[in-house]
Amino acid sequence: MPRRVLAIASGGGHFIQLMRLAPAWEGHQVSIATVDPSSHAAVGDAPFFTFRDVSRADWWRIPITAFDIARILIRARPQVIITTGALPGLIAATLARPFGVRSLWVDSIANSETLSASGGQAARVCDAVVTQWPHLAKGGVEHWGSVL
Numbered sequence: 001m002p003r004r005v006l007a008i009a010s011g012g013g014h015f016i017q018l019m020r021l022a023p024a025w026e027g028h029q030v031s032i033a034t035v036d037p038s039s040h041a042a043v044g045d046a047p048f049f050t051f052r053d054v055s056r057a058d059w060w061r062i063p064i065t066a067f068d069i070a071r072i073l074i075r076a077r078p079q080v081i082i083t084t085g086a087l088p089g090l091i092a093a094t095l096a097r098p099f100g101v102r103s104l105w106v107d108s109i110a111n112s113e114t115l116s117a118s119g120g121q122a123a124r125v126c127d128a129v130v131t132q133w134p135h136l137a138k139g140g141v142e143h144w145g146s147v148l
Contacts (some may be wrong), residue, residue, distance in 0.1 A: 002028050002029055003008050004080070005078055005081075006033060006076045007022075008069075009086065011035040011036045013133050014089075015036070024082070026083075030046050030047075032049070047129040053086075069095060070095055072092075080103070083106070085107060086118055087118050093126050094125050103126040105119060105128070123139060
């Protein structure tokens with residue numbers, strides 16, 4: 001049964017890694033959300049949304065990004081969220097959780113020594129948190145093999 005999926009990530013490497021997961025959501029109704037409007041060219045005909053980026057360095061922007069993401073959640077009405085991270089993906093999973101939306105966090109392949117800061121928090125919010133590195137699989141974080 002096709003599901004409504006929101007694939008969301010910050011820009012740059014997070015978005016590139018997210019798009020590499022596209023075969024996983026084939027056959028589902030997918031919406032894509034990221035920070036860079038020019039990324040729309042990479043997603044084809046899928047509904048596309050942008051939001052204002054935020055990170056630990058500019059934490060005071062969390063409320064405005066949360067507002068942007070809440071609007072996206074209302075419009076996309078996802079049943080599942082897939083994210084490769086950074087803080088906006090964590091915000092999306094947190095906002096959607098009370099509504100029964102399931103979420104999958106795939107931590108960045110670049111984090112080979114420790115989980116990302118948001119990835120460490122994702123284990124508290126997301127239904128599944130996956131790392132590319134077997135030695136980082138602990139405390140609710142799983143290793144499913146090399147998924148990227």
